[in-house]
Amino acid sequence: xxxxxxxxxPMLLQGLRLTILIAVLGIVFAFAIGSVAGYALQSKxxxxxxxxFIYIWIIRGTPLVVQALxxxxxxxxxxxxxxxxxxxxxxxxxxxxxxxxxxxxVRGALQGVDGGQKETGASLGMTNFQILIHLVIPPAxxxxxxxxxxxxxxxxxxxxxxxIIVVNEMTQMAxxxxxxxxxxxxAYTALAVFYLVLISVLVLIQKFVERKLGVNAPxxxxxxxxxxxxxxxxx
Amino acid sequence: xxxEVISTEQNFLRVRNLCxxxxxxxxxxxVSTDIHLGEVTCVLxxxxxxxxxxxxxxxxxxxxxxxxIICFGKNTLxxxxxxxxxxxxxxxxxxxxxxxxxxxxxxxxxxxxxxxKKIKKAEARELAMSELEKVGLAExxxxxxxxxxxxxxxxxxxARSLAMKPKLMLFDEPTSALDPELVSDVLDVMKQLAxxxxxxxxxxxxxxxxxxxxxxxxxxxxxxxxEDDAPDVFFDSPRTERARAFVEKML
Numbered sequence: 108x109x110x111x112x113x114x115x116x117p118m119l120l121q122g123l124r125l126t127i128l129i130a131v132l133g134i135v136f137a138f139a140i141g142s143v144a145g146y147a148l149q150s151k152x153x154x155x156x157x158x159x160f161i162y163i164w165i166i167r168g169t170p171l172v173v174q175a176l177x178x179x180x181x182x183x184x185x186x187x188x189x190x191x192x193x194x195x196x197x198x199x200x201x202x203x204x205x206x207x208x209x210x211x212x213v214r215g216a217l218q219g220v221d222g223g224q225k226e227t228g229a230s231l232g233m234t235n236f237q238i239l240i241h242l243v244i245p246p247a248x249x250x251x252x253x254x255x256x257x258x259x260x261x262x263x264x265x266x267x268x269x270x271i272i273v274v275n276e277m278t279q280m281a282x283x284x285x286x287x288x289x290x291x292x293x294a295y296t297a298l299a300v301f302y303l304v305l306i307s308v309l310v311l312i313q314k315f316v317e318r319k320l321g322v323n324a325p326x327x328x329x330x331x332x333x334x335x336x337x338x339x340x341x342x
Numbered sequence: 343x344x345x346e347v348i349s350t351e352q353n354f355l356r357v358r359n360l361c362x363x364x365x366x367x368x369x370x371x372x373v374s375t376d377i378h379l380g381e382v383t384c385v386l387x388x389x390x391x392x393x394x395x396x397x398x399x400x401x402x403x404x405x406x407x408x409x410x411i412i413c414f415g416k417n418t419l420x421x422x423x424x425x426x427x428x429x430x431x432x433x434x435x436x437x438x439x440x441x442x443x444x445x446x447x448x449x450x451x452x453x454x455x456x457x458x459k460k461i462k463k464a465e466a467r468e469l470a471m472s473e474l475e476k477v478g479l480a481e482x483x484x485x486x487x488x489x490x491x492x493x494x495x496x497x498x499x500x501a502r503s504l505a506m507k508p509k510l511m512l513f514d515e516p517t518s519a520l521d522p523e524l525v526s527d528v529l530d531v532m533k534q535l536a537x538x539x540x541x542x543x544x545x546x547x548x549x550x551x552x553x554x555x556x557x558x559x560x561x562x563x564x565x566x567x568x569e570d571d572a573p574d575v576f577f578d579s580p581r582t583e584r585a586r587a588f589v590e591k592m593l
Contacts, residue, residue: 226403227440231454231506232430241457245444 122280133201141209148214166207179272216247256313360409371565384552387562433503439495441487448483473501493524
């Protein structure tokens with residue numbers, strides 16, 4: 108038992124830091140990349156659509172492990188300035204990989220917004236940008252939440268594949284530990300539990316966001332409007 | 343700037359030789375007419391006549407293939423015409439209401455004044471409340487559209503357009519999606535608007551409303567305006583066979 112508490116747990120906790128760091132950065136960048144690429148996919152510009160399409164085609168058409176190997180080992184051969192630390196390469200891989208899947212999610216949500224809403228905005232004199240900000244993004248964002256968090260969970264799990272480019276995240280640490288003393292059961296059970304806890308946290312965040320936005324429930328008026336209501340009664 | 347010009351002229355819009363096709367179907371076929379300030383114009387006709395398309399061309403939600411819509415010497419259909427400045431002056435009410443479902447009734451009405459006209463929020467709130475009072479829905483200010491009846495939704499949609507202080511209101515079959523018992527609430531609001539002197543173009547199947555409120559009837563069929571009459575002329579002695587058949591069927 109002592110090797111578990113003295114060696115395995117510290118190792119896993121050390122790996123946990125990297126796992127969380129890469130996952131959080133990866134998810135943030137992936138969301139940014141995916142939003143832009145997803146918007147481009149349904150935009151009027153042929154060039155934007157084309158670029159976005161090719162990006163998604165390549166990323167969805169190759170395994171994450173291959174992408175990691177390519178970015179870590181191959182790209183620096185052509186472009187030495189792209190020689191990244193394994194951790195930085197890991198963030199890049201997670202970002203561009205998840206970004207491609209998020210792009211498709213975002214495109215679907217944007218296209219799902221009722222055209223009548225946009226038309227109404229236009230008839231009120233709003234610019235396309237105002238329509239996007241006030242009338243398209245709010246419903247699209249609500250629609251996108253479940254699929255988006257699904258992708259976040261996948262991104263978090265995918266960090267374990269980065270062990271292929273020797274990122275010292277949790278899986279790498281568990282493998283290293285078990286290769287020293289062959290205690291597979293405790294190493295990989297603890298590893299699994301760590302992932303389960305991490306993903307449970309993500310699920311809780313999802314529930315919180317959904318409740319905040321009222322995704323599953325009929326929307327309730329916000330509290331700040333109460334003042335207007337009170338004024339009205341006073342009249 | 344455009345405001346001042348618009349308020350002094352009598353001819354709001356001059357429509358000339360408007361043509362529009364959807365694929366092979368000719369929806370508007372050389373439509374020409376004028377929209378006068380202060381008048382209520384009802385556009386009647388069988389379905390597929392091009393009434394809605396005609397209406398939607400007036401604020402360029404639909405772009406005609408050829409023709410002109412002149413608003414004070416400027417053709418609104420040219421590329422460099424600032425269509426948004428016209429849309430600020432031309433309100434539109436849709437058959438499907440199109441309320442913004444995530445926003446409260448009050449926010450629905452406030453949005454365009456705040457975002458487009460950059461009015462201060464407190465001011466916009468007052469403006470919105472007074473428009474909601476006009477349509478009799480002030481007490482619903484903090485409700486969400488999902489909790490309203492169809493008639494209430496449409497009245498909110500009217501208030502939302504009025505909050506932009508338009509010079510012209512377009513109504514695209516405003517009561518066609520309503521349960522019959524809710525129609526009169528919406529029509530009453532529209533009648534009040536007409537009495538207040540609002541310029542309106544109304545595509546409708548409500549013959550009673552058209553007869554009572556309209557200053558002028560445009561009767562459309564097959565993409566053409568084939569009658570342009572005062573309501574009593576149109577309903578009592580239509581000039582064309584087409585219109586006579588239509589009136590007989592509808593009354």
